[in-house]
Amino acid sequence: MVNAESPLIDAVYIASPSSCHASQAVMFLRQGKHVLCEKPLATNAREARAMMETAVAHRMVFMEAMKTTLTPLSLKANLFMLSSGVDGEGSLILKYDDMEGVVQFSKITDSSLPSEIQGENGCLIIDRIADPKEAVYTPYSAKWLKA
Structure with a gap:
């Protein structure tokens, strides 16, 4: 069982049965964890409203995992692997119909x-x-x- 109070966790991905989404999301949001929740977000409007209100109250990011809204037309990735086999740093260029997004990340530098x-x-x-x-x-x- 994951300890929602752990300072080692910044965000969670909830992919449990839909009937568990609301209680799990609210628990993590109250503990200051960002939540990406699989679809369907909730089993009813009341649960969805409670989840969103909790996210707002605790200033956390809460969103439904809707891949189709974020899928680029093309993706170009560049990655530097450490000798241990772990990804060290890299970049992504994501092309969409009307825009381009560039993402850079690093686990080995602190920019x-x-x-x-x-x-x-x-x-x-x-x-x-x-x-x-x-x-x-x-x-x-x-x-x-x-x-």
């Missing part, structure tokens, strides 16, 4: 670079994605948009 999300009209900079304290949105200038 101080912020995370950046670029949109059509501006850019969102998040100071530290694992423990965000500040997010700043900067709209692109009108001159940039006309170019």
Whole structure:
């Protein structure tokens, strides 16, 4: 049995029978764990509402595992493996119909670079994605948009 209070756990993936989703998700959300929950999210609207309200109250990410909404048209991956066979660092380029996403990760370095999300009209900079304290949105200038 997983200890929901463990400081070693940041997030959980719930793939148990649907009838267990609500109680398990609420338990983990109350303990400050982000939750990715398989479909169906809940067995009824009351359970779903309780799960979402708990996530909001505890400021946790809670989402249903809907692969089709996040599936890129193409994926290019680059990976550096350690001699132990463990992935050390890498990057992904994800291409969608109307955008491209770039993800970089590392288990062997501690970058101080912020995370950046670029949109059509501006850019969102998040100071530290694992423990965000500040997010700043900067709209692109009108001159940039006309170019």
